Every structure is written in structure tokens, then in C-alpha cells.
Amino acid sequence: MTERTGVPRPRWLLGLAALAAVILVAVGTLVVTRLVRDDGPQRSAGPAAATGTPQASPTPSPSPTVPPGAGITGPLNLLLVGVDTRVSVPGWEPHGDAVLVLHVPKGLDRAYLFSLPRDLLVDIPAFPKAGYRGGRTKLTHAMSYGSRVPGRPKQPNTAQGYELLRSTVSGYTGLRFDAGAVLTFNGFDRLVDSLGGVDLYVDQRVTSLHRRPDGRHREPAPGGYRGPQMVYEKGERHLTGWQALDYARQRYVTGGGYARQRHQQQLVKALATKILGEDLARQPERVQQVVDALGDTLVYAGGPRVVDVAYALGGLTPERFVLVDLPGAGVGRGSAYRGEELTSTGRKFLTELRAGRADAHLAANPKLRITR
Secondary structure (H helix, E strand, O other): OOOOOOOOOOOOOOOOOOHHHHHHHHHHHHHHHOOOOOOOOOOOOOHHHHHOOOOOOOOOOOOOOOOOOOOOOOOEEEEEEEEEOOOOOOOOOOEEEEEEEEEEOOOOOOEEEEEEOOOEEEEEOOEHHHOEOOEEEEOHHHHHHHOOOOOOOOOOOHHHHHHHHHHHHHHHHOOOOOEEEEEOOOOHHHHHHHOOOEEEEEOOOEEOOOEOOOOOEOEEEOOEEEOOOOEEOOEEEEEOHHHHHHHHHOOOOOOHHHHHHHHHHHHHHHHHHHHHHOOHHHOHHHHHHHHHHHOOOEEEEEOOOHHHHHHHOOOOOHHHEEEEOOOEEEEEEOOEEEEEEEOHHHHHHHHHHHOOOHHHHHHHOHHHEEOO
16 A cells, blocks of 8 residues: 655655644634733722712723634535645646645534545546646646646646645545645745744654755755765654654655655644644744744635634644544556555545544544554
8 A cells, every 4th residue: 555656856845735734723823812802801880880979981891802713613624735846947837745634523623634645546627727628647736737827838826726626626525625725845944943843753764865864955866866864763753844844755665655644644733732732822922933934835725714714723632633544555557557546444434524424434443543
């Protein structure tokens, strides 16, 4: 059940869309906290009121502020996409390098996060605005095909690509998406560093293709890269920004792309634990650090405002984020690799999720749940 590998990708590759989930919850909640005002208890008129002593007209009490997102009760589905952008290549079309779904059931008291393989074989619908006629191919191509702008071959539109990717994932999973986000890697390491790094359990030995032990990028060479390699040993580790980014990118490891998906989800939970555990909502200066670190790395796409979505999910805790590992395997004819497909157990999870029976399915298939 390992993903086939090919030519190593350059350092602009990103597989961290899952972080958008944390950012939507954390940053939005932090901003909202500064918008909701506590006016305190009402004071009584006091003894003078009983004696009929003239009093100044009382100032009308302000109407209670309705919390943002008060109308969002769930279920809620967010599509989180990490794009492979190679900014040094003119006209490079963005690829959906990481595709994750965050499903929050009615009541908003739990969230399920799972990944879809970038090479998943899917039916991509026709998309006239990009001149795409539709076809069956790898999921990653939906973003690039959808980003094409007729008459402007060197000016791809990432937001337009997201639109086609969203339609494709919706058709495959049967889920309607309420909002989503597209994340590139620029500034991500600054975000992690602004939080003082992140504590993560490395579940297998990972050797980096892209970084040296001192953090410098390895030099490109025929067939790959050259120079000493950063190694992440198994066990509890504290990772800086560049280390977290590098660790979660690696797919040439035991388990291939499926292992990378798992590592991305584990990083999400580690970041959520960091953000919620430090109670950043009561530290305005830290809020500004997070916002500054984001820059233009995050593009929000959706119906409800990000503030509303974040506030609605503000009651979640890291323990209520359930990480789900959907198994799959490569398919093809002979030695010709076509892509990936989920196993029957993985596909059944999507059916049970839509029916509100995800917990029962995970209990019957405990290997699907990522526990560390």
C-alpha cells in the first residue's frame, strides 16, 4: 500500500494544507476574542431610587453582541489544499500536492481530519472556464487543469484551480464543502518559529532529500541532490520551523505518500496542541506574531467568513481532533502505473462519515485511527 515514487521534486514542494485547519481555528478565534465585549453585570439603582430622589436618566444597556458563527451548527466540511508552486518557473501551474478534508459533525464537538492521495484516480468534471473537457486522471491535476486561463497561458489562477479541485473532491467523497483554504509554504517556517517550535512524535526514521543538517538546502544534482542529509530519528522531537516543514514534505520513506499524509496530520495536531495549550487568545502580541507570519501564504475560500468558521470551531480541543489514515494502493496494468485507489475499508469510511457513523466504523477498524 505504498505510493509509487518518481523523480524527486525541488524544494518548492509543499504538502502542508492541513495547517490551514489549525490557522482557521486558531487565528480566527484569536481575532474574534478581541471583538466580543463583556459589559459586566447591571448595577441596581441603589437606595436613592426607593426614596424618589431624582436621578439622571440611565444609559440604555447595549444589546448583547451575537457571537460570530452563532448560526453555524454543523455539519461542516472544510477542504484544505497544499499547492506545489514553483515560483521560479514562469507559468508553472499549481498542483494539488496535499488534499485534506476536515469534517465536523453536527454539534461541532469533534472533528475528523483525513487525506486523499495526490495520485488518487478520480473523475474530474468538465470545467468550461478553463477549457477543460473532463476526464479520469490523478487528483493532483484538478488544481492545475482548473487554474488555466484561456488566452493567458503563463498566468494560472490558483483560486480557479481550487474551484475545480473542490468539485472533484465533492464528487468523490459525496461531501458538500462549506469553506476551504489553499496554503503555500512561504512563511510557514516563520509561523512555527513564532510559536517557539513544535513538539512532535516522529514515528519512523526519516532522511531528508532536501535539507542538510544545518538547514541549508542540498544542491541539485543529476538524478536528485547531493550533500549531507538531515535525519529525523524516531521518538519525541522538538522541531523548528524549517525542520517541521522539511519533515512533513518527505515521501520517499517507508510507506511513501501515505506516510507523508500521516506525518502532515500529526503535525496539525501538534500545532493545535501548541496553540490551544498556550491560550494564545489572551496574548495579543502573540496573535500579531501569528498573523504576521502568515502573510500571503494562506488563501481562504468559502461561504462563511473565516471569523465565523473559526469561532464556531473554537470549542474544539486537540483531543477532539480525530486523525484518520485511509489506506490505499497503486493501480495500473503491468508495469504501467496509473495512480492510487482507496481500499474498500477506506471508501467505506466516507460512506459511514456521511451517515454519521464514523466512530462506529473507526471502532471496528482501529488501524484507521492515527493515535500519535
